[in-house]
Amino acid sequence: MGHLHSREFHSIQAQQIFVLHADEPSLRVAFAPTWSNLFQRVVQSPDPAATVSLPGGFVTPELDQRKRKIHVNISAQEFDWLGLFTHEFVHWLSHPRFYPLFYKSVPGTTNDIVEGLTDYITLKCMKGYADGLTPVAMQEYLCACAARSVAKLKKSERAAYNWAGQYTRARNWLKAAPGNERAALEFVFRGVQTHLPF
């Protein structure tokens, strides 16, 4: 399945896996094949004309991790860089049974689960404060997640961008039983499929 073992992982350098784009058009060119081969089929919206605007970053979905690249647009202003790089790196580290196979298995559902768990792990990595958030990140997170701002989005956009809901569902499930967090991590990083009932 092309999953990395830790010995191999230690020989990989950041510049081998990150591709930094200087502007949005450059990222858009890189994103096109991943959009048409994966995201377009998986991210569902009630509005057939809706498109997902360009993300700040994405990970190419090769089964072989060694071939995956993390693309980011470093001119984007709206992102918390630590959070974005960490989020994308968690996708890159994910076992192929989790990303892309589970991600695309039930369009509109399993992709949300992957994003929710990826956000949860991302926030856990940013340790020190509630849910792993620094005060600054917490402030940004609350602004972005506030129900008001999610509700403000157009209906078609809400379906594609309901990442606060993705995170909340993931967190609720992980906290629901003592073994859930362990099971989720085994699935994300080792490909041990588990029941994810949210």
Ligand SMILES: [Zn+2]
């Ligand atoms: Zn993501």
